Amino acid sequence: MMHGSKFWIIVASTAFCLFMWLLAIFRYAPDCELDNTLPQTDTIATVELSAIPAVPENSVLPYGLVRIRDIAPEVAICLKYSGTDNFTGQKLYDSVWDAFLQPDVAEMLSEADRHLRRLHPELRLLVYDAARPVSVQRKMWEQVKDTPYRNYVANPERTGLHNYGAAVDITLTDSVLTPLDMGTIFDYFGEAAGISREEELLRRGILTARQVDNRQLLREVMRHAGFLSVSGEWWHFNACPLGEAKQRYPLIE
Numbered sequence: 001m002m003h004g005s006k007f008w009i010i011v012a013s014t015a016f017c018l019f020m021w022l023l024a025i026f027r028y029a030p031d032c033e034l035d036n037t038l039p040q041t042d043t044i045a046t047v048e049l050s051a052i053p054a055v056p057e058n059s060v061l062p063y064g065l066v067r068i069r070d071i072a073p074e075v076a077i078c079l080k081y082s083g084t085d086n087f088t089g090q091k092l093y094d095s096v097w098d099a100f101l102q103p104d105v106a107e108m109l110s111e112a113d114r115h116l117r118r119l120h121p122e123l124r125l126l127v128y129d130a131a132r133p134v135s136v137q138r139k140m141w142e143q144v145k146d147t148p149y150r151n152y153v154a155n156p157e158r159t160g161l162h163n164y165g166a167a168v169d170i171t172l173t174d175s176v177l178t179p180l181d182m183g184t185i186f187d188y189f190g191e192a193a194g195i196s197r198e199e200e201l202l203r204r205g206i207l208t209a210r211q212v213d214n215r216q217l218l219r220e221v222m223r224h225a226g227f228l229s230v231s232g233e234w235w236h237f238n239a240c241p242l243g244e245a246k247q248r249y250p251l252i253e
């Protein structure tokens with residue numbers, strides 16, 4: 001025979017446990033449901049939008065540049081060289097540097113954004129880098145000039161389209177700014193970043209069909225607006241050939 005008080009202790013503790021269990025279900029179930037509504041994507045990295053101080057509205061920008069956010073406000077911006085999450089591991093831009101382009105190049109980007117919306121209203125463009133001073137180019141070059149990766153960074157003596165505000169590094173994101181899976185991260189130094197042999201990379205299992213589709217969509221919207229892709233980097237687009245940029249735009253020191 002169970003002693004009377006022992007019986008009531010067991011009843012009370014069972015009731016307490018049941019109460020706590022029900023409380024837990026009703027309290028946490030809505031959060032779990034919310035979590036389940038988040039899109040399940042093969043995320044490479046979650047974007048942290050950089051809080052860059054705005055240049056005063058009416059200030060005249062040097063080199064004739066404009067801010068992308070003034071011309072194409074729907075384009076998301078996360079300048080990789082404003083933080084340390086880049087191949088140099090260093091913060092290369094000061095706090096006032098923003099995503100700048102030449103005005104006509106920014107208009108091209110705006111057209112690419114409009115075209116993307118027509119095709120896929122749920123997707124967005126995300127800029128990783130735009131105009132880049134040649135002084136920053138020199139710092140990048142110092143890191144790679146004596147390594148096998150020297151072909152992945154433009155020699156500051158020859159300059160590159162970024163140094164004229166005429167190139168953009170860019171990707172696609174979903175509606176909550178999670179970058180689409182492009183097969184490699186931005187600034188990946190290797191053959192998987194290239195676009196000229198994607199069919200072969202697909203056959204060899206280095207890229208998936210979905211990754212190639214995502215890259216092709218990015219190229220489609222950028223080319224529609226007149227941008228030129230380059231063979232080695234899926235994220236890089238030039239507004240024109242280098243010789244033309246040298247004639248049309250000043251070199252950003």
Ligand SMILES: [Zn+2]
Binds near residue numbers: 237
């Ligand atoms: Zn680039």
